[in-house]
Amino acid sequence: MGRQPCCDKVGLKQGPWTADEDKKLINFILTNGQCCWRAVPKLAGLLRCGKSCRLRWINYLRPDLKRGLLSEYEEKMVIDLHAQLGNRWSKIASNLPGRTDNEIKNHWNTHIKKKLKKMGIDPVTHKPLPTLPPPPVPSADKQSSPYRVLAQSVDKEPLAEKTEFPNPVITKLAKDEQKQADDFCMDEVPLIEPHEILLFTERNILPPLSSLSSSASTSSNFDVSTCNQNFVRKEPYQSFPSVDQWCSNAFNYVDCNNFDAGLWNNDSPNDKFITNLDMLVNDQFESDTPIESDTTFAPDFTNYSRMLMSDDTWKFEQLL
DNA sequence: AAAGCGCGCAACCGCCTCCCA
DNA sequence: ATGGGAGGCGGTTGCGCGCTT
Numbered sequence: 001m002g003r004q005p006c007c008d009k010v011g012l013k014q015g016p017w018t019a020d021e022d023k024k025l026i027n028f029i030l031t032n033g034q035c036c037w038r039a040v041p042k043l044a045g046l047l048r049c050g051k052s053c054r055l056r057w058i059n060y061l062r063p064d065l066k067r068g069l070l071s072e073y074e075e076k077m078v079i080d081l082h083a084q085l086g087n088r089w090s091k092i093a094s095n096l097p098g099r100t101d102n103e104i105k106n107h108w109n110t111h112i113k114k115k116l117k118k119m120g121i122d123p124v125t126h127k128p129l130p131t132l133p134p135p136p137v138p139s140a141d142k143q144s145s146p147y148r149v150l151a152q153s154v155d156k157e158p159l160a161e162k163t164e165f166p167n168p169v170i171t172k173l174a175k176d177e178q179k180q181a182d183d184f185c186m187d188e189v190p191l192i193e194p195h196e197i198l199l200f201t202e203r204n205i206l207p208p209l210s211s212l213s214s215s216a217s218t219s220s221n222f223d224v225s226t227c228n229q230n231f232v233r234k235e236p237y238q239s240f241p242s243v244d245q246w247c248s249n250a251f252n253y254v255d256c257n258n259f260d261a262g263l264w265n266n267d268s269p270n271d272k273f274i275t276n277l278d279m280l281v282n283d284q285f286e287s288d289t290p291i292e293s294d295t296t297f298a299p300d301f302t303n304y305s306r307m308l309m310s311d312d313t314w315k316f317e318q319l320l
Numbered sequence: 321a322a323a324g325c326g327c328g329c330a331a332c333c334g335c336c337t338c339c340c341a
Numbered sequence: 342a343t344g345g346g347a348g349g350c351g352g353t354t355g356c357g358c359g360c361t362t
Contacts, residue, residue, distance in 0.1 A: 106329055
């Protein structure tokens, strides 16, 4: 036996709502509040299914809804949350006040998916699409590329499995130049300039690329051991930069006393935005392992390999 | 001007989850 | 513990509108 329908649809109206129906529903909800959706249509004088009334109210008539396209910031939030939560639209929507799950779902399917694909990122996995050209063998002169992204570790284990799917954020940065040449719409997706890239791991932070010349790894400006000692994150998850900060030239160094790192602004300190941070290292937090907001940041420093990725090779290679 | 086409979005469908008796 | 009802949720559909030919 099949499932019972949510209501008897005989004699019920379907399709787009009229202004009169909207008015009736709004008046009823504002007068009586939200209760027992099944009873709402009858009490409000509507020939609609209760579910239809609920949907109309939640997705369209609610007074606290924002209308219009998602802002750039909201879009970034959606992408980031989707990377963490998948297609759990209601969970994503709960992080975006005034936006509904339906709205975000629609926006994802019609806009964001296309943008990510255009960027060479799989909108499902948030990893680079497999159609990317095979990486050529890296050479020493490539190290002068402005797109080198470094993460640190003293570990020298091979990185084969980590290089197979470079982090999409890093990949995007490195493909910046190529995208411009490929008629990429630059104003659609905010880009992070190479000199603004910060180098860090969970606990330790390296100087920005702008301070690193082609021989940066041996520069006196940069000393890994000093970094290890001084750039220790004391209060994780407390102060992530806004997008503006992240993209601004002013935010191209790290203050060891006021640790700031991350991709998006975070108005909710308890959120697990550290995921972004870790993604920049090596997708370490792809697992569902829960991260407590009060977790002490003391990873094994040998866990992560120091990596180098050039714009041409797309490969991480060991620097040390 | 009109037909064709593609896109965006509101709305629907049906399964899932929660709550209560 | 269990079954049923109601709401919640994600996938899908289809209509309307604007653009192109």
